[in-house]
Amino acid sequence: MASLTVFMIYFCVLREENDLDDEMRVSLFDRLPGLEKNQLELAMEYNKERGIDTKRLESRLKEIESNS
Structure with a gap:
């Protein structure tokens, strides 16, 4: 449980955004x-x-x- 908590804190709070995050923000309607x-x-x-x-x-x- 502790390792999952640490991972979620890192992934959701501490991690810097990258180009993949930007791609995920594009609407499906804009892609197709x-x-x-x-x-x-x-x-x-x-x-x-x-x-x-x-x-x-x-x-x-x-x-x-x-x-x-």
Whole structure:
């Protein structure tokens, strides 16, 4: 238990950030073009089938399409 605690303190607190940490911050939607649009369309279809509000999804989809 002590060695795990020491490792977690080192890894989470004391360790300096590196380029791998920067890569982990990049969104999956930024890495794969078109993925967010596809996910929004699927989410809108799912929500419409279940009677859930889709206004927020529609506005984000319009925003993505206007930037393309």
